[in-house]
Amino acid sequence: MAHPQQQLPVVIIGAGFAGLAAARALGAAGIATVLIDRQNHHLFQPLLYQVATAGLSAADIAAPIRTIMRGRPSVSVLMDEVVGIDRPARLVRLASGGTLPFAELIVASGARHAYFRNPEWAAHAPGIKTIDDAIRVRRDLLLALERAETLRAEQRETRAEHLTFVVVGGGPTGVEMAGAIAELARHSAERDFPHITRACVRVVLVDSGDRLLKALPPPLSAAAARALAGLGVEVRLNARVTGLAPGRIMIGDDSLAACVTLWAAGVVASPAALWLGAAADASGRVRVGPDLALPDDPAVYVVGDTAAATGPDGAAVPGVATAASQMGLHAAKAIIARRAGRAVPPFRYRHAGSMATIGRSRAVADLGWLRLSGHPAWLLWCTVHLWGLVGFRSRLVVGANWLWRYLTFDAAAKLITQRDGMG
């Protein structure tokens, strides 16, 4: 007997780690699937900070979604923006004006930066989530160096003010950004800019907690702080941002002139809860059941950074790439099982480990059974991240770039672009 409802496709919103894992599994099973994303490319976000700090080109860490899905003819790729979901009608509404019917829905629309109760800060302290974000940050960092270089003699005493870079947030992204900026602005710049010495460059990493990298055990937090100090990064713990204005940041009662301030202090989920009319936690993440579906709608799954999921032990699933991939894969398997009339086991997050890199050749890594810091952790970090990249070509190019940088200390993509509309 024909089930007309079964002829409708699975619709996946978002081609990040979660959406891509789901699309691959559904495509491998030959299930008709539509994968929607605002961008035409999947982005390997864990390395985006290296695009922002001139180490990699955007194309090195991004792959066209259509090219990734070439071998899976049951998956259609659609570049469009979702503006709403009509759950009763089983429709996704698109910015282009069209609608898309679905049998099952996987919402994997990710997260964006959260500025707490200060949305106006976004203009003064950008975060990096997209390639365009990263290219703009790269432009700001390199322009700050160009401007400091051309200061007239009488302004040179204030050069440190023109060369103060602040990163807000001491998680992996903040730690990696701060380390990479220190290398770019202190080590690499010294060779290109005759008037800039590393003594006049200041890189400040601010976090409200009492240690960096809270997902890692305290000894590794301490190792990361030491490695950052070795690169000349000033770490300010127990410090809260109280104000932001162009060229200036307030940390507690302290006002600091800063040429560039970057935000890596937390995210808020995409408006999926609003679209779905579903319950959300304080960060806007949709509360899902043990199978990652909405409690009242077993055909609608929410995965990745958009979901507030807990494991069978009650522990929250973290907002990291490996968790997103696992959740996407689980949702796809659950749909395949449901269509076959099989039961769906609850989602169980397998923690693969946490790591962060600091600069050119140091890192910290916690695999549970093994804790590493320094050079061995960095080699592990390189291996894991190269492995995670989509496609042989990206692995080759990024690997070659890292080797080049390791040998020459030189960043590969120090280009100032996207200057339209600037003074």
Next chain:
Amino acid sequence: MAHPQQQLPVVIIGAGFAGLAAARALGAAGIATVLIDRQNHHLFQPLLYQVATAGLSAADIAAPIRTIMRGRPSVSVLMDEVVGIDRPARLVRLASGGTLPFAELIVASGARHAYFRNPEWAAHAPGIKTIDDAIRVRRDLLLALERAETLRAEQRETRAEHLTFVVVGGGPTGVEMAGAIAELARHSAERDFPHITRACVRVVLVDSGDRLLKALPPPLSAAAARALAGLGVEVRLNARVTGLAPGRIMIGDDSLAACVTLWAAGVVASPAALWLGAAADASGRVRVGPDLALPDDPAVYVVGDTAAATGPDGAAVPGVATAASQMGLHAAKAIIARRAGRAVPPFRYRHAGSMATIGRSRAVADLGWLRLSGHPAWLLWCTVHLWGLVGFRSRLVVGANWLWRYLTFDAAAKLITQRDGMG
């Protein structure tokens, strides 16, 4: 005896091929030099069309000027825009508000696209001169494919209108763009977009003359036309653009719907003639003497695409990269000779040859003593262009990219970015 005037630096405006060649020679001689450019990078423009057609990343063909000049401590690099030249006061005026005194001046500020008497066409048919231009063209090409893919069934008959790409100008840039677009939109796209077949993609190359590549002998023009036809490019000779509007181009009396129109039909020099108060030809190029200096000002040189120079035989020096490099080097040598009290020999252009590539593996080349087409010309073209790139790293990356594309037929940088402010 001290010559205070001799303490002033040589100022070079523009770090293209001409400016860079001059700065290298002056730096090697230890002469104090200031090299000014609006960008922070030197761009290998002959390969810019490959960035626009998603084959290369911007960083592959651009190198920071400061990094190039590292080994030449007498050369200062300044990222700024020139807004005027005060010849009597021996000053260059900068957009940042400062001025820069010079003993000798080398103007190498290049050229931009010329739209004859129709400046409003620039909005509808962009040319590519900068990285930002190329990234925007890449976005437009890839978005046209995405849009054509999502046409509803009833619109599909008009898909050819949504997939008509027009290139205006049959010189090397136009020929290379048309070939690369045909490969991207017909060959590579077919594999990524289920609804796009090469039959519905139309690439038109328009030229007002009676053959392509007028700098090459007629048999090579014919070979290029055949190679373009083999890629499915429709070549329209003796055809003049009479009108341009969004999505539409008038060629003679014929109106064509076109999703993307690109301009490669001639350039006009930068406003150097205006800055200098010097005589210019119809294309705005400054008329220079046999030593490349202004006839009335032997310390002011104009080189590259900004100059209207003739050789001792009266032949015009062409607006190509090799000529620009030779002119820049000549100006530097002339300044070194003048400072040493030696006479300056007239500039003599040594023609190295002309070539253009068509698609993934064909080219035409004329070295004077040797004329090649097809695969051997393409290998020569690759060698010459790799050789011309600045720095070992760029050569390696671009060479690896070409090899990859040759083996896989796949473009490496199919990213849609810079979409801010779009609908």
